[in-house]
Amino acid sequence: MGLSTAWVAWSCYRMKRSYNTYPFTSSKHKMKHKTHQYWLFFLLCAAGILAGCRQEFFPPELGEPIPAATFPELLETLPETGYGTFRVIWERSNVKQLIADEYVKSDLTYLIPDDAAFANAGYTSASVNGMAAADLDTLLLAHIVPGALHVARLPTGSTLALNSLLSIPDIAITTARVSGQDQIARPYVFQHHLFKTADGIMSNGTALVVNDEADIRNGRMVLIDKLIPYAKKQMIDIMREDDRFSLFLAAADLNIAIRIPVYETYSTLNNSVYLDRARYEYHYIPPGGAVPANRLISLAQFTLFLPTNEAFHQVGIYTEADILALSQRADLDEVATAPRAQQRTAKTALEKVFHLHTLRGASTSNFTLNYELANRPVYVEITNSFNNVTASPFFFQHDLRPDVSQTTELRPYVVGQQSGRVTVQAASSAYPPATITESLMTLQGPVHVVDRLIIEEGVEL
Structure with a gap:
């Protein structure tokens, strides 16, 4: 029941109560008062019905809805030339499916070396075709970090420590004791220690020139001139x-x-x-x-x-x-x-x-x-x-x-x-x-x- 309808009901109740209790001295006066009361009751009920049926007024919408920003996929944003080795590694690895399964709602930053960087590290489009998919997964996951990293927005001299997606599940950073046996509580994760320089960024002591960066559908793409070495030895x-x-x-x-x-x-x-x-x-x-x-x-x-x-x-x-x-x-x-x-x-x-x-x-x-x-x-x-x-x-x-x-x-x-x-x-x-x-x-x-x-x-x- 709306507030208007409730007020009408309460008013009717008060009117009836006042009629039965008011000390009129004449039946003529009582009849006259009762007639006025019926008319007032009718008007109050009509007002209550109209108030209960009232709808809020909203002005009509103007213009077209503002569309949400959409960005192309990673490979669609990647330059057509100069990154052929990365494309081959991406297609042959399991990383694309891993991201689709586990990071579909997450922003990621892809640090992508160019062909010259891969070649200097011993990787070419031809050589990676003979590599195991697991080794290619490791190479890619070391170059992917959670979140959308805008390198150009980092002030010179700032530092960041970011976990990569590369983890080694059988190496423990911390353990937990369960039923008399040790179990892995937190596995090893390769981490990037980044330092913003005037010319680019440094990761774990390796100076990187940022050739370009752009938004993509699930995060950021940052094009770099070197591979980032990840730890393999003790x-x-x-x-x-x-x-x-x-x-x-x-x-x-x-x-x-x-x-x-x-x-x-x-x-x-x-x-x-x-x-x-x-x-x-x-x-x-x-x-x-x-x-x-x-x-x-x-x-x-x-x-x-x-x-x-x-x-x-x-x-x-x-x-x-x-x-x-x-x-x-x-x-x-x-x-x-x-x-x-x-x-x-x-x-x-x-x-x-x-x-x-x-x-x-x-x-x-x-x-x-x-x-x-x-x-x-x-x-x-x-x-x-x-x-x-x-x-x-x-x-x-x-x-x-x-x-x-x-x-x-x-x-x-x-x-x-x-x-x-x-x-x-x-x-x-x-x-x-x-x-x-x-x-x-x-x-x-x-x-x-x-x-x-x-x-x-x-x-x-």
């Missing part, structure tokens, strides 16, 4: 395969041998503490035979400053015998003198020298630090929740996250630049800064090759 693989790092590898081997008796004192070798030591110091996932059947070892994410053999030579260390001698120096060894309960967290002589080379988490160097920019690269502080004697108490990730202040300072490191290259030095240390000569991406994170050791304040060699 950090230990880099050290084992390159003779330039043999002394650092020997130091890691020796220090684990020194640590084994300490852990035997408290637990068995299959204890999680020992396995974590292998991950955090030896920079790899132990092979299955070294891990109990009910354990699943997660991937430890790092930034590693990896010194060359020449970096050791500059402080008088030339052979593995010199490393052995360093490991036996009592003035550097905290473990030998620490109480038993503190030996797991005290530093050995080697850890005293090398612990600043390993950082928990993952970071990349963009090689274009400009401290005059208002928006310089962001360093995110992550508290080290493990008692790892080889890890810094704090780790700062080159990353842009909205929940972290951009004014965080980098400690205990001093980062600078010299001749266009990034330098890293321990805060207040008397040793000269180390220069990053190259960066390599691994499953654990970036390896920054340095030409000097990064030694903390107060340590003398």
